[in-house]
Amino acid sequence: MAKPTTQNHNGTALPAGTPAPDFSLHSTPDQAVKLSEFRGQPVVLAFYPADWSPVCGDQMALYNEMLGEFQSLGAELLGISVDGSWCHAAFSRDRKLHFPLLADFEPKGEVARLYGVYRQSEGVCERALFVIDADGIIHWSYVSPVGVNPGADGILSALEELQNQPEVK
Amino acid sequence: MSGPASISRLTLPDPKRDHIQGLIEAPIALVEYGDYECPYCGEAYSIIKAIQERLGGRLCFAFRNFPLVNSHPHAQHAAEAAEAAGAQGKFWEMHDLLFENQDALDDEDLAQYAAALKLDARRLIDEVLAGAHTARVREDFRSGARGGVNGTPTFFINGVRYEGPPDAGALLTAFADALNQTL
Numbered sequence: 001m002a003k004p005t006t007q008n009h010n011g012t013a014l015p016a017g018t019p020a021p022d023f024s025l026h027s028t029p030d031q032a033v034k035l036s037e038f039r040g041q042p043v044v045l046a047f048y049p050a051d052w053s054p055v056c057g058d059q060m061a062l063y064n065e066m067l068g069e070f071q072s073l074g075a076e077l078l079g080i081s082v083d084g085s086w087c088h089a090a091f092s093r094d095r096k097l098h099f100p101l102l103a104d105f106e107p108k109g110e111v112a113r114l115y116g117v118y119r120q121s122e123g124v125c126e127r128a129l130f131v132i133d134a135d136g137i138i139h140w141s142y143v144s145p146v147g148v149n150p151g152a153d154g155i156l157s158a159l160e161e162l163q164n165q166p167e168v169k
Numbered sequence: 170m171s172g173p174a175s176i177s178r179l180t181l182p183d184p185k186r187d188h189i190q191g192l193i194e195a196p197i198a199l200v201e202y203g204d205y206e207c208p209y210c211g212e213a214y215s216i217i218k219a220i221q222e223r224l225g226g227r228l229c230f231a232f233r234n235f236p237l238v239n240s241h242p243h244a245q246h247a248a249e250a251a252e253a254a255g256a257q258g259k260f261w262e263m264h265d266l267l268f269e270n271q272d273a274l275d276d277e278d279l280a281q282y283a284a285a286l287k288l289d290a291r292r293l294i295d296e297v298l299a300g301a302h303t304a305r306v307r308e309d310f311r312s313g314a315r316g317g318v319n320g321t322p323t324f325f326i327n328g329v330r331y332e333g334p335p336d337a338g339a340l341l342t343a344f345a346d347a348l349n350q351t352l
Contacts (some may be wrong), residue, residue: 058320064239066314096239151319 025102051091073159131158180325182231195229206241214268243274252302
């Protein structure tokens with residue numbers, strides 16, 4: 001089995017090998033998404049600080065372009081920030097995003113805290129990536145400096161590792 | 170996970186598949202991942218021209234496609250049109266025309282540029298519409314995604330991602346650092 005890996009600069013993010021805490025968050029004002037619904041396939045959780053800040057825009061735009069690559073590796077992508085679902089709806093429409101943005105809005109940042117990636121002083125999430133395997137275990141996590149777009153290569157490598165991993169059940 | 174060695178190979182010019190200006194043996198290899206409809210790539214285009222003039226034979230430049238199709242509705246066809254022009258031997262001529270006309274990139278414009286370059290415009294547009302070069306553009310995109318491209322334009326100098334601003338002075342300084350000598 002490929003060794004799970006974790007890199008993060010703040011040291012508080014849940015490391016690889018940890019079960020991913022389940023949650024249910026709104027993806028639109030009237031729809032919620034529950035993490036455990038995706039059991040059986042890998043999930044990419046992309047926490048980011050805010051909808052309209054320039055680097056986030058680039059990061060989410062990049063992931064939007066790479067959806068085909070993520071999907072070909074069997075994975076579902078979920079974006080998460082503390083913005084509300086109406087804000088997400090406007091941002092998503094503006095950037096033509098084709099994946100859900102989840103609102104970690106009330107209680108604010110609760111899910112980010114569960115994953116150890118909430119920035120108390122600014123009241124926003126870290127720019128943090130988690131790749132969760134089909135059994136709901138964190139396979140890879142990465143926290144990027146907040147102003148730096150982490151790109152997609154780490155996610156792709158982690159997903160490929162999962163795909164090449166022999167079944168160990 | 171892939172180590173730094175494989176990443177740098179991925180982001181060095183590859184004479185077997187890349188469109189290259191300059192000699193592959195040149196001491197500085199610059200690879201750009203770009204999008205013909207991206208305004209920052211448009212700015213980078215003239216900067217690269219100036220740098221090429223300044224460095225001459227010391228620079229090998231390769232351009233790979235990284236169209237952000239959700240933000241830029243014409244970027245994919247523009248990229249494929251450049252590849253289709255390449256199939257008729259005029260990749261760089263089309264590349265230049267596209268960057269010089271970033272606000273006019275619909276299919277009719279592409280056909281006009283092909284005619285202006287005395288290419289078989291019908292064949293070029295047929296190839297674009299049939300998706301003859303889609304896989305090639307996707308291959309560029311995928312290599313960028315794997316190499317650490319996180320937006321456009323992204324540059325790699327001798328295989329290493331360039332993190333500085335896309336201006337001539339900063340790029341020249343980075344080249345000098347890569348060569349460990351002043352230019």
